[in-house]
Amino acid sequence: MGRPKEFDYENVLDAATETFWADGVARTSISSLVEAMHIQRSSFYNSFASKERILGLVLERYVKANPLNILINARTEMEAKEPEHAAIDLILDFSYFLSQKGAGRGCLLLNGLSELTVKDGECYEIYQDYYVQLTGGLSVLLERLDREKSSDQGKSKLSLDHMMGILLGMSHYSKLDCTEQRLANMGLDLLSGLSPNFTDALVSEQERVHEDSKELMQA
Numbered sequence: 001m002g003r004p005k006e007f008d009y010e011n012v013l014d015a016a017t018e019t020f021w022a023d024g025v026a027r028t029s030i031s032s033l034v035e036a037m038h039i040q041r042s043s044f045y046n047s048f049a050s051k052e053r054i055l056g057l058v059l060e061r062y063v064k065a066n067p068l069n070i071l072i073n074a075r076t077e078m079e080a081k082e083p084e085h086a087a088i089d090l091i092l093d094f095s096y097f098l099s100q101k102g103a104g105r106g107c108l109l110l111n112g113l114s115e116l117t118v119k120d121g122e123c124y125e126i127y128q129d130y131y132v133q134l135t136g137g138l139s140v141l142l143e144r145l146d147r148e149k150s151s152d153q154g155k156s157k158l159s160l161d162h163m164m165g166i167l168l169g170m171s172h173y174s175k176l177d178c179t180e181q182r183l184a185n186m187g188l189d190l191l192s193g194l195s196p197n198f199t200d201a202l203v204s205e206q207e208r209v210h211e212d213s214k215e216l217m218q219a
Helices: 009-023 030-037 041-048 051-064 075-079 083-102 108-115 122-149 160-173 180-194 197-218
Strands: none
Touching: 009 030, 009 051, 009 108, 030 041, 030 051, 041 051, 051 108, 051 122, 075 083, 075 122, 083 122, 083 160, 083 180, 083 197, 108 122, 108 160, 122 160, 160 180, 180 197
C-alpha cells in the first residue's frame, strides 16, 4: 500500500528516529510515534503497519550512515584495506560519528542491543539480525588479522569479544563525553593495548597524517 501524500516521508522518519532516541526502543509506543510524527493514527497504520516496521526502516537508514555499516553492508570496502588499518579507520570514523551524530546519546544500534531482551519480541529480533551481521563483519576482519599477522613473533590475537567491547564501550562512554578526540584515544589505546600489531600501524598512520599536513602547508 502506498504511503499517503499528506506528509513528508523523510521528515516522518526523522521524527520517529528522535522518538526512539528519546524514549528508548522498548518504551516507544505507537501513541508517542504518532504524536512526534504529526500524523493521524490511520495514516501511521496505512503507511507503516506497526512499530516494528517503522523501527526496521529507521535502523536501515541509520545503519547506512553509520561507520559500522562497513562491517554490515560494505565489506568489500573494508577488505580493500590492510586489516589493521581497516580497524583503525573504523575506530576513528566511529569516534567522529558518535561525536557529531550521537551528540551524547551513543549509537542507536548499539543502544538497542544493550537495552532489549528476548521479551521484547520482534524489536529484539530486528536488533539481533544486525548483531549477527555486525559480528560477522568483525569476524572477517579478525580472521584476516590472524591470517596475515599471527605469524609475526610476539603478536597477540584480538578476539571478537575485544572488538565488541571496544565499540560498546565507546558508544556508552560517549554519553558521558562525546569529544571526538577522547573517544578516538580511548578506542585506539584499547586496540594497541590488546594487540601490538596496532602499535606499529598507529605509528605509520601518524607519520602519514604528518606528511599529508606538510604537503598541505607547502601547497
